[in-house]
Amino acid sequence: MLLHVVIAGITGSGESAVFNVLGDINWLAVLVAAVVAVVLAGLWFGLVIAKAYPLALGRDASAPAPTGPVRSIGPLVCTLVVVLTTAVLVEALDISSIGDAVVFGLVVGIGFLTAMTFQIAINPNFPRPLFYGLLNAPYFVISTVVGSVVLVAMR
Secondary structure, three states: OHHHHHHHHHHOOOOOHHHHOHHHOOHHHHHHHHHHHHHHHHHHHHHHOOOHHHHHOOOOOOOOOOOOHHHHHHHHHHHHHHHHHHHHHHHHOOOOOHHHHHHHHHHHHHHHHHHHHHHHHOOOOOOOHHHHHHHHHHHHHHHHHHHHHHHHHOO
């Protein structure tokens, strides 16, 4: 109810702008942006920070990483949710220029995803939380900026 009131107040209508945009989303753009984010993740985590990542977690870099369905499918689902949420916000905010898409991606990437990366890392299970955050945050910023650009370019 509060969300509806806030959105109605912003839009000046009694309708929820966020949920009205689902029909306006270019679902092919969502798929493309998600694939791009997954490819970027593979490059980032598999190549760029592959050796440093276990160190940030306090693990032996030569030991195999834990595997399983949650560790394989979970990041894909989370990426899809982030891209879909980004698409909803791009439509609801009517972002239509590439420059605005970059700014939006930076605001979300830094303001939400980077902050949450550090928030999650600052607990006793992460022996090097700042290092972990510094390793992960760039991926979230880059993928959100690129995803926002893809979503806007394909609107």
